[in-house]
Amino acid sequence: MADNEIARLRELVEEETRQEGDENEETQFENGFSSKTVVGALFVSFIMLPGALYLGLVAGQGLGAAAEWVTIVLFAEIMRRSFLPMKRQEIYMLFYVAAALTGLMADKGISGGPFGNLIWNQYFIQSPSASVVAHDIPSWVVPPAGSIALQNRTFFDMAWFIPICLLLLNEILGRFNSLSAGYFLFRVTSDIERLPFPMAPVAASGATALAEAASKEESWRWRIFSIGTVIGLIFGFFYIAIPVFTGVVFNKSFTLIPIPFFDMTINTEGILPGAITGVSGDLTKVLTGFVIPYPIVQGSLIGSLVCRVVLAPFLQRAGVFGDSASSGWTPGMDAIYTKQATDIKFWLSIGIGLQIAIAVIGFYQVIKAFKNLRAQSKGRGLEIKIPKGRGDLALWIPLVIWLSVSCCYILLCHYLLSIGPNSLPQNKHFPPSILLALLVFYGLIWSPINSYVSARMIGLTGTGVSFPFLKEVSIMKSGYPYADIWYAPIPLNDYGAFAQKFREIELTGTTFTSVIKVEAMMFFVIIPASFIFWAFFWHTSQIPSGQHPYAQKFWPIHATWQAMFNTINRSDSGITWVREAINFPRIGSGLAVGLVLFGVVKAMHWPELFFYGLIGGSGAFPHDVIPTFIGAWLGRKYFAKRFGTDNWRMYTPVLLAGFACGTGLISMAAIALALIAKSVNYLPF
DSSP states (O other): OHHHHHHHHHHHHHHHTOOTTOTTSOOOOBOOOSHHHHHHHHHIIIIIHHHHHHHHHHHSOOOTHHHHHHHHHHHHHHHHHTTOOOOHHHHHHHHHHHHHHTOEETTTTEESSTHHHHHHHHHHHHSGGGGGTGGGSOTTTSOOTTOHHHHTTOSOSGGGHHHHHHHHHHHHHHHHHHHHHHHHHHIIIIIISOOOOTTHHHHHHHHHHHHHHHHSSOOHHHHHHHHHHHHHHHHHIIIIIHHHHHHHHSSSOOOSSOSSOEEOHHHHTTTSTTOOOEEOOOHHHHHHHHHSOHHHHHHHHHHHHIIIIISHHHHHHTTTTOOGGGTOOOTTOOHHHHHHHHIIIIIHHHHHHHHHHHHHHHHHHHHHHHHHHHHHHTTSOOOOOOOTTSOOOOTHHHHHHHHHHHHHHHHHHHHHHHHOOTTOGGGGGSOHHHHHHHHHIIIIIIHHHHHHHHHHHHHHHSOOOOOTTHHHHHHHHHTOOOGGGGTSOOOOOOOHHHHHHHHHHHHTTBOHHHHHHHHHHHHHHHHHHHHHHHHHHHHHSOSSSTTOHHHHHHHHHHHHHHHHHTTTTOSSSSOGGGGGGOOHHHHHHHHHHHHHHHHHHHHTTOOHHHHHHHHHHTTSOHHHHHHHHHHHHHIIIIIHHHHOHHHHHHHHHHHHHHHHHHHHHHHHHHHHHHHHHHHHHTSOO
16 A cells, blocks of 8 residues: 555656656656856856855855746746757756755855855864864864964965865765765665655756746646746745845844744743744745645654654653753753754654664665565566666666765775874874774764665655764764864765755756766866855955854854864863763664554554654654645645646646745845845945
8 A cells, every 4th residue: 555655656746747748758868968057057156156155144144046046047038038948957957056056054154165164164263262172173174273374364375285185075075975875875765666755846847847938838837837936926025035134224134924933932831841832934834735745744743743742741851851950951942942952862862763763664665675676577687667868877886986985085084083183192092993983884884874764754755864963972972082073074974865866857857967967067166166255255354254244243153162062072071961862772762663653554554654754753843844734734625626636736846846936036136135235334425
């Protein structure tokens, strides 16, 4: 029953992204890398990227969907009016480039490519908060405090040579690792397990709608996309534009809809101590509920409410969440701090156990799928149906690439940590076998397991998994006592999201070789652009300064936290309560609960997707799952009956893509007006 349900969802996902007239034909794969893609990458790198860089420092916000959809709409319109309509493969590649080049390190407001990390490092080592660890930060991370390179605010100094070389090496190795691991996970979860990836059609449907509008008469897909865009424009005006613009003009943001959510945690703590209560006013969550299968959303709601609201008071009274003396939950904490405190004290270990249960179930499903394939092949060997012309490789090739790159990371980290900073020659006295074992665990054991679990969850529910403070806690428990490990390129990664990227690429009919070309091109575009603009901004004025209000206000706070976490593995200091975050008996309990829940779901013949929703919801904010459930319920009970179930399922991903486009466009307009207003404020007339 569960296999049939997943198979139906997968067929629906593929139907949602087929172009008009292609319903009964196999997907034709075409190259998406062209001169238009190159021009689009240059536009994003040299026009969008500096704006994203400055906006992050000024307001702590990124361009995000604004950069993606503004670039796509602009180029699609230019090409259409030039009688050179873009194929959906080219449109999606532009989307891919814009999404990759305008990422934001949200907590610090750092955008604009990888050189932003070096700017943060130069600030941190000179900040008062870093005085306790500054002398322990190696020169391969950043020049020492007081060096000429930092005083002159320039990258053109030999003191930066090794940090920049390591940055470039990390960019190269990271691309190889993410592409190879993502492709391998895609082949396992999509080709072998045949998971649906319910959120993949959103970006693919947007590209398809724009391509159809450019080359054909208006189709239903373009009409739905336009409706979603108008809804996004209206909602974005109230949710994004008004706070951004009023924040610049009046120095205080005016929000009609609280960002990020209505928080009632403090109001309900008297009757629900330790619980997280509230609801998000973000309409995106409701539209996302239209897309995700109903059993997943239903399971997420139950899992979140049971774990984060119903059980919380009982766990708090049992002393599981601790108290103020043990840095646990205390009255007066809002939703974010409550979740952080309760995660560290209890839910992190339970969550790890639940995810291990998903991994065990996933491995079982893969073995089962392999056995079925072998049975179907009748002794002729393993046969997996691969679409013709997709540009696939033998599975052993990405596996060897990932393994080789991961070993390079392990050896590189081991070498960097063995030399240690000059002030700590005793660093070499730490047993190298323990250090190597820790790095091997990160790179060759935990990262692949976590990535596979995340890819399966994304393939089934559209949402991955995360483990906060896992790195910090594991380093503390390893006994490694020095600060340089916090700056080493440790191979602790989650590549699950890249499996969905390859699914999106497949749905748009783009060859996988296009992605390799685009990634290579982006490396030679983003690195120079990031270097040029960060070097220029840093040389013209100190970062942060009065010209960068967000960075000036929040960077000192983040510097204090980073300095504090850089010392948690020292025996003479550190945050002792973090050691409690990983509790092996609780991990075992989480594993047992996960397997029992799966058995119950199978025994009751409930949808298997309901089980994965339960597990995903156990770590989610109720604020987010409530509006998502409202959207899923409205879609199931009202819109599906009005438009027809099949039609409604076809409409929803296109509607969500249009909504993202509308909010992106209004965000870009608000950002532009805000920057103009901010510039005018400094004029003497």
